[in-house]
Amino acid sequence: xxxxxFASPHFLHALEYVTSTFVRRDDAVSSSCTDVGFDSRKSAxxxxxxxxxxxxxxxxxKHARMTFSSILKAAISGDIQRRIExxxxxxxxxxxDFNALFxxxxxxxxxxxxxxxxxxxCKESMEHVKFFAAGVPGSFYTRLLPEQSVHFCICVFxxxxxxxxxxxxxxxxxxxxxxGHAWIDGPNRAHVFAAYxxxxxxxxxxxxxxxxEELVKGGVMxxxxxxxxxxxxxxxxxxxxxDDWTEDLDSSWQDMVDxxxxxxxxxxxxxxxxxxxxxxxxxxxVECFKGTLEVLKIELMEDCEQMHSDxxxxxxxxxxxxxxxxxxxxxxxxxxxxxxxxGEARAQELFRKFQVKASDRAKxxxxxxxxxxxxxxxxxxxxKI
Amino acid sequence: xxxxxFASPHFLHALEYVTSTFVRRDDAVSSSCTDVGFDSRKSAxxxxxxxxxxxxxxxxxKHARMTFSSILKAAISGDIQRRIExxxxxxxxxxxDFNALFxxxxxxxxxxxxxxxxxxxCKESMEHVKFFAAGVPGSFYTRLLPEQSVHFCICVFxxxxxxxxxxxxxxxxxxxxxxGHAWIDGPNRAHVFAAYxxxxxxxxxxxxxxxxEELVKGGVMxxxxxxxxxxxxxxxxxxxxxDDWTEDLDSSWQDMVDxxxxxxxxxxxxxxxxxxxxxxxxxxxVECFKGTLEVLKIELMEDCEQMHSDxxxxxxxxxxxxxxxxxxxxxxxxxxxxxxxxGEARAQELFRKFQVKASDRAKxxxxxxxxxxxxxxxxxxxxKI
Numbered sequence: 001x002x003x004x005x006f007a008s009p010h011f012l013h014a015l016e017y018v019t020s021t022f023v024r025r026d027d028a029v030s031s032s033c034t035d036v037g038f039d040s041r042k043s044a045x046x047x048x049x050x051x052x053x054x055x056x057x058x059x060x061x062k063h064a065r066m067t068f069s070s071i072l073k074a075a076i077s078g079d080i081q082r083r084i085e086x087x088x089x090x091x092x093x094x095x096x097d098f099n100a101l102f103x104x105x106x107x108x109x110x111x112x113x114x115x116x117x118x119x120x121x122c123k124e125s126m127e128h129v130k131f132f133a134a135g136v137p138g139s140f141y142t143r144l145l146p147e148q149s150v151h152f153c154i155c156v157f158x159x160x161x162x163x164x165x166x167x168x169x170x171x172x173x174x175x176x177x178x179x180g181h182a183w184i185d186g187p188n189r190a191h192v193f194a195a196y197x198x199x200x201x202x203x204x205x206x207x208x209x210x211x212x213e214e215l216v217k218g219g220v221m222x223x224x225x226x227x228x229x230x231x232x233x234x235x236x237x238x239x240x241x242x243d244d245w246t247e248d249l250d251s252s253w254q255d256m257v258d259x260x261x262x263x264x265x266x267x268x269x270x271x272x273x274x275x276x277x278x279x280x281x282x283x284x285x286v287e288c289f290k291g292t293l294e295v296l297k298i299e300l301m302e303d304c305e306q307m308h309s310d311x312x313x314x315x316x317x318x319x320x321x322x323x324x325x326x327x328x329x330x331x332x333x334x335x336x337x338x339x340x341x342x343g344e345a346r347a348q349e350l351f352r353k354f355q356v357k358a359s360d361r362a363k364x365x366x367x368x369x370x371x372x373x374x375x376x377x378x379x380x381x382x383x384k385i
Numbered sequence: 386x387x388x389x390x391f392a393s394p395h396f397l398h399a400l401e402y403v404t405s406t407f408v409r410r411d412d413a414v415s416s417s418c419t420d421v422g423f424d425s426r427k428s429a430x431x432x433x434x435x436x437x438x439x440x441x442x443x444x445x446x447k448h449a450r451m452t453f454s455s456i457l458k459a460a461i462s463g464d465i466q467r468r469i470e471x472x473x474x475x476x477x478x479x480x481x482d483f484n485a486l487f488x489x490x491x492x493x494x495x496x497x498x499x500x501x502x503x504x505x506x507c508k509e510s511m512e513h514v515k516f517f518a519a520g521v522p523g524s525f526y527t528r529l530l531p532e533q534s535v536h537f538c539i540c541v542f543x544x545x546x547x548x549x550x551x552x553x554x555x556x557x558x559x560x561x562x563x564x565g566h567a568w569i570d571g572p573n574r575a576h577v578f579a580a581y582x583x584x585x586x587x588x589x590x591x592x593x594x595x596x597x598e599e600l601v602k603g604g605v606m607x608x609x610x611x612x613x614x615x616x617x618x619x620x621x622x623x624x625x626x627x628d629d630w631t632e633d634l635d636s637s638w639q640d641m642v643d644x645x646x647x648x649x650x651x652x653x654x655x656x657x658x659x660x661x662x663x664x665x666x667x668x669x670x671v672e673c674f675k676g677t678l679e680v681l682k683i684e685l686m687e688d689c690e691q692m693h694s695d696x697x698x699x700x701x702x703x704x705x706x707x708x709x710x711x712x713x714x715x716x717x718x719x720x721x722x723x724x725x726x727x728g729e730a731r732a733q734e735l736f737r738k739f740q741v742k743a744s745d746r747a748k749x750x751x752x753x754x755x756x757x758x759x760x761x762x763x764x765x766x767x768x769k770i
Contacts, residue, residue: 046531085531089519094487102479102522132531134474135520137487146431146470146517 002059003156003224004066006303007378011154012070014222014296014380018152019074021218022047027082044130045082047071048150050089050214052140053158056101063154064088064133072129084129091136091144095336098135105133139163141206145214153211153221160226162273163206166199170269179268182253184233185246193233200275204285208381212292215383220296227300227377228276245330248361252353261349262342270341272334279377286381296380303374316362323359327351387444388541388609389451391688392763396539397455399607399681399765403537404459406603407432412467429515430467432456433535435474435599437525438543441486448539449473449518457514469514476521476529483520490518524548526591530599538596538606545611547658548591551584555654564653567638569618570631578618585660589670593766597677600768605681612685612762613661630715633746637738646731655726657719664762671766681765688759701747708744712736 004011026045049067054060068086075084090101138144140155141163169178169192176195180186184193211221253270256262279298286293315322331351338347389396411430434452439445453471460469475486523529525540526548554563554577561580565571569578596606638655641647664683671678700707716736723732 044532046534048531087531087534094484094490098483098487098520099479102483102520105479105522130528130531132529133522135483135487135522137490137518137520143515144517146433146472146515147429149431149472 002062003303003376003378004062006301006376007224008066010297010299010378010380011066011222014220015067015070015152016074017296017380017382018047018218018220019071019078022151022216023071023074023080023082023084024078027078027080043082044085046085046087047152048087048089050091050136050145050150050153052091052144052153052155052211053161054090054092054096054101056090056092056097056104059156060090060101061104063156064090067152067154068129068131075129080128085132086129087132087134089134089136089145089150091138091140093139094137096137098137102133102135140210141203143210143213147213148216150211150214151216151219153215153219154223155207155221156224157226159204159207159223160274160276162196162199162275163203164199165271165273166195169195169271172268178271179264180254181246181250182270183246183249183272183274185250190233196275197277197281200277200281201285204277204282205288208285208289208293212289212383217383217385219383221379221381221383223282223377223379223381225377225379226274226276227375228278229300229375231278231280245326248326248354248357249330249334251357252350255353256346256350261346266342270338272337274333276375277377279379282377282379292384294382294384296382298377298379301376301378303376316365319359319362322362322365323355326358326361327355330354387447388688388761388763389447391686391761392609393451395682395684395763395765396451396607399605400452400455400537401459402681402765402767403432403603403605404456404463407536407601408456408459408465408467408469409463412463412465428467429470431470431472432537433472433474435476435521435530435535435538437476437529437538437540437596438546439475439477439481439486441475441477441482441489444541445475445486446489448541449475452537452539453514453516460514465513470517471514472517472519474519474521474530474535476523476525478524479522481522483522487518487520525595526588528595528598532598533601535596535599536601536604538600538604539608540592540606541609542611544589544592544608545659545661547581547584547660548588549584550656550658551580554580554656557653563656564649565639566631566635567655568631568634568657568659570635575618581660582662582666585662585666586670589662589667590673593670593674593678597674597768602768602770604768606764606766606768608667608762608764608766610762610764611659611661612760613663614685614760616663616665630711633711633739633742634715634719636742637735640738641731641735646734647727651727655723657722659718661760662762664764667762667764677769679767679769681767683762683764686761686763688761701750704744704747707747707750708740711743711746712740715739 023045051060051063054063067088071084071086074080090098092098136144140158166176168174168176171177172179176188176191178186178188178192181189181192184196186192215221253262253267257264257267279300283295283298286295315325335347335351338350341347342350408430436445436448439448452473456469456471459465475483477483521529525543551561553559553561556562557564561573561576563571563573563577566574566577569581571577600606638647638652642649642652664685668680668683671680700710720732720736723735726732727735
């Protein structure tokens with residue numbers, strides 16, 4: 001998912017906040033001092049940007065390129081004299097493929113040919129802003145960088161992943177027990193929802209504390225995550241921000257149990273550590289840092305998959321194609337979790353069952369259902385000075 | 386190769402230079418200011434250390450652990466009040482296996498269990514120094530980090546690798562032409578040596594310029610590299626700091642040509658970008674940065690393979706074992722270069738031939754030859770204040 005299709009202006013606005021605070025200020029200082037032989041003009045302004053949960057691939061590079069080109073544009077349009085050195089930090093779990101990521105960067109940063117052509121930008125201006133890449137392995141629910149060392153950080157489609165499944169939903173006999181379901185669904189969903197919401201609150205506080213320590217004063221974090229429209233849990237599964245995958249996934253697990261391929265215990269111990277938090281839930285966590293953090297922007301935005309009407313009709317009519325599309329979407333999210341829980345072979349079987357169910361569902365679906373509207377939350381938070 | 390077996394005191398001395406400059410100074414400032422409510426005591430001292438050409442595996446982690454434990458010891462013994470945040474930057478070419486490296490770090494840095502036991506160090510002191518890991522992909526013959534951002538950098542057994550084979554040794558008809566040889570050997574070796582030495586001079590200047598920009602004033606670089614005893618090129622192959630591998634490797638290439646497995650042209654275009662530089666050659670490069678760099682220490686040291694007499698005798702008597710040992714040593718250095726030049730299958734054949742020749746050589750060898758004394762140069766260079 002590429003956030004810039006719907007949230008690009010917010011991203012640029014948050015980054016502009018940072019460049020005007022640090023790049024322009026530094027430049028003003030050095031300009032005013034040239035007459036007394038002050039040599040700060042010779043030294044560069046350092047800007048450190050971190051992408052937490054960066055993954056690897058095209059979108060990862062797009063984030064880096066967007067950051068680099070925005071800072072470059074700001075430097076050109078603002079007639080900044082002082083050189084800028086941008087260190088761009090790619091951060092993700094050690095399981096991320098950093099080898100693929102590092103090998104996809106060319107020696108001087110993300111490929112910039114298109115940028116130069118589009119912006120009609122000369123080689124000299126490009127050399128005005130140097131790009132340095134770095135990678136940092138680790139969970140963003142821990143401190144990953146030295147304190148007060150980052151000016152701008154982003155976390156795109158990653159914060160909906162909790163640090164863990166809330167323990168109590170896997171405690172048989174607890175009122176939060178989620179047996180028979182892999183996520184927030186079923187008769188006990190109100191309690192399960194409460195447990196997930198509480199886990200999110202703890203995780204969000206940890207995330208915000210770590211980032212507020214790492215950010216310089218005046219630095220900004222920009223977050224995009226899967227969200228939901230309704231603050232309170234409603235009747236429909238839509239109210240937790242999903243389509244029909246939970247039902248099909250639960251029913252596939254049940255088939256696995258019925259066929260003796262997994263035990264009931266194994267099935268019940270599988271839950272998905274995903275939470276589509278509402279803006280108010282994040283705001284509640286930010287309020288724990290009143291003295292240091294301030295929400296600049298928080299907004300729900302819809303991201304439409306933008307499928308043509310013809311494509312939609314074709315998908316409904318081609319049940320197998322629809323099943324393949326659904327299983328691709330869900331497996332890309334959950335396959336690693338399922339594999340580590342029941343191994344490769346049984347995971348394949350689970351998703352094979354899921355695909356059949358998804359194909360069947362094509363018959364009952366309508367146009368709107370397929371087009372798939374996702375609700376995202378877009379956030380900018382300032383580390384107060 | 387693990388440099389600490391012979392150069393540990395020099396490493397510790399160079400690092401001590403850095404801790405006393407930055408850690409003690411910062412601490413003194415914050416201590417003297419507490420009475421006026423100065424809050425710098427609350428902020429941590431940042432120390433950034435970079436390992437250029439870090440590779441991955443046990444030695445890579447040993448360097449990190451040695452750095453971390455030295456800083457920790459300095460903090461404990463010096464009764465440093467201010468917290469320290471150490472960012473340790475692993476840097477190597479993008480082809481390095483950063484995935485393996487990152488996955489070998491535990492969440493809070495390199496495994497420290499042994500350190501805690503050995504140093505009888507309590508948990509509280511450990512928390513006094515925080516360890517943050519980062520990776521930076523790229524050639525150390527380019528700028529890799531923002532200017533004035535590193536306090537201490539090391540480069541261990543990597544600087545003997547040139548950025549490229551000097552172009553003129555592959556120009557047929559040039560007086561530097563090295564046809565029929567893969568390294569500095571044969572009748573034209575004086576000219577070939579001069580070309581390699583000049584390439585090293587250019588590369589060393591590039592390396593020193595990049596590092597002097599990246600180091601903070603008062604920062605130190607610590608280098609260890611394969612070296613040689615004699616400043617001038619002597620008669621024997623020993624004088625360029627090698628044993629008999631060049632002769633056996635050249636003769637293996639010749640067999641490949643004779644058997645029609647590689648063309649003469651292909652053979653002649655393969656040269657090894659390795660140069661065992663003499664301390665004086667590095668010093669000449671440092672002198673180009675008189676205003677900014679100062680050699681604190683430069684010393685030739687011998688690193689004996691430390692083989693027992695019995696083992697030596699056994700090796701001489703077991704020709705096949707000796708051949709395996711030699712091919713293992715040489716292939717670990719040059720295999721990737723040979724594979725990228727003539728492909729996997731022919732590279733295997735080349736090293737098979739090499740192994741046979743090495744086995745034959747066992748018969749003519751004496752004890753001392755096998756024990757293999759390497760000559761290394763150990764260097765500490767200060768970025769002047």
